[in-house]
């Protein structure tokens with residue numbers, strides 16, 4: 001079964017992923033947490049709240065490495081799912097649509113800081129059996145946030161960072177910030 005936990009940054013996706021993995025662990029299932037080698041912040045998966053879970057780092061497009069981990073475990077979690085390539089989508093689709101007993105739980109960003117669907121997340125959401133969409137709190141107006149707004153100029157879709165580089169905003173506040181930014185450039 002494929003489960004997807006998605007939403008913006010600071011929404012608690014990794015907390016939810018670890019919570020589910022811990023429950024499977026207590027139920028004596030063999031559990032692994034996989035993270036992409038693009039995110040080099042730590043060898044463990046750590047949430048913004050400081051919660052930790054042992055993880056295995058694999059290449060974003062390394063089907064052999066990922067398949068080995070799948071073969072050895074019953075429940076496989078993936079953190080930062082948006083950074084994995086098409087390979088992971090094809091692999092999980094093949095398992096899911098074969099009626100596998102394995103449980104896959106993928107956590108990842110739904111959109112990048114420009115509001116565009118991020119990597120393979122939209123495809124995974126389409127084929128998943130269960131989707132959970134979480135929201136951070138807008139840092140400007142305290143309504144549910146929709147987007148991880150980028151505070152710095154970035155040249156690529158992938159820019160790993162935390163509160164130093166991103167801010168959770170609702171659409172209204174993000175639009176207002178964008179307007180302010182363009183006005184500043186024009187001035």
Ligand SMILES: [Zn+2]
Pocket residue numbers: 138139140141142143169170171172173174
């Ligand atoms: Zn807001």
